Amino acid sequence: MCNADLLLATDPDCDRVGIAVKNKAVEYELLTGNQTGMLLDYNCSQRVxxxxxxxxxxxxxxxVTMDMGEQIGKLEKQGKKDSYEESCGYLTGSYVRNKDGVDGAYMICEMFSYYATKGISLLDELYKAYGYCLNNLHNYEFDGSAGFAKMQNIMQAFRGAIKVFGGKKVVKLLDYAPGLDGLPKSDVLKSLLEDNGSLVVRSSDTESKLKNYISVSAENxxxxxxxxxRQKSLKRQKNGLINTAIE
Structure with missing residues (x-):
């Protein structure tokens, strides 16, 4: 095993980049796209x-994910030429029309080098600023026409009067099915939870899957x-509503 302080890897078409850094136990820890995106606020502070x-x-x-090209064009027409995307795809400026792993790797290395000269690890800086941030994706497969029907029933159940997920109160439910905040119609539900958490459920457009994105902020x-x-334990409650996640 190499003894590098920072590990980077891109996907085959190099539009995404992932990183791993050493934690206090001197073990490599993978950062999620959301965590890296928050740390890249460094680039904004340096521009200022x-x-x-x-x-x-x-x-x-x-x-969750979307095509960036159309949005970049709209921003250019408004004279707003800088944009960013998170979720393991990062972008600055408008000279590239999609996520770009080379641009992302450059930003990450510059940020890492800056913090290293200050004796600050990326994980320490992240947890100091935001607390411990956990972001995971869970996939649930439903095969055939019966599976598709079950997915639809589950999505409708999530649109019900669910007040708590895994012990966290639902502050607000965002339903993107009719279109929301200028975004196109999409079978996506986002529950904003207390303590800066969220739970997103969406049915895949190309696969027989439900995707469950869980974000949690905590002290450690x-x-x-x-x-x-608690939030990913997928059980149906006696009252007929899905209370913690997908069955």
């Missing part, structure tokens, strides 16, 4: 420091994992 921040900056992030890893375990 050096007077290079656009007068009307824009940051773009997605509810152990506390976050306990919350996530």
């Amino acid at each position: 420091k050096h007077g290079k921040m656009p007068a009307d900056p824009v940051m773009v992030k997605t509810i 890893k152990e506390a976050a994992e306990k919350v996530e375990t």
Whole structure:
């Protein structure tokens, strides 16, 4: 095993980049796209420091994933030429029309080098600023026409009067089926939870799957994992509503 302080890898077409850094146990820990995206706020702070921040900056992030090209064109017409995407795909400026692993790797290395000169690890900086952030994706497969019907029933159940997920109160439910905030119609539900958590459920457009994106903020890893375990335990409650996640 190499003894590098930072590991980077891209996917085959190099539009995404993932990283791993050493934790306090001197073991490599993978960062999620959301965690890396939060850390890349460094780039914004440096632009401000050096007077290079656009007068009307824009940051773009997605509810799950989306094509960035059309949005970039709209922003250019408004004179807003800087944009970013998270979820393991990152982008600055408008010279590339999609996520770009080379651009992302450059930003990450610059950020890592800066913090290293200050004696700060990426994980320490992340947890200091935001607490422990856990973000995981869980897939559930449903085969055939019966499986598809079950997925539809589950999505409808999530649209019911669910007040709690895994012990966390639902602050707000966002339903993107009719279109929301200028976004196209999509079978996606996002529950905003207390303590800065969220749970997103979406049916895949291309596979017989339901995807469950869980985000938890807590004081440490152990506390976050306990919350996530409760939220991903997919059981139907006696009252007929799905209370913690998908059955």
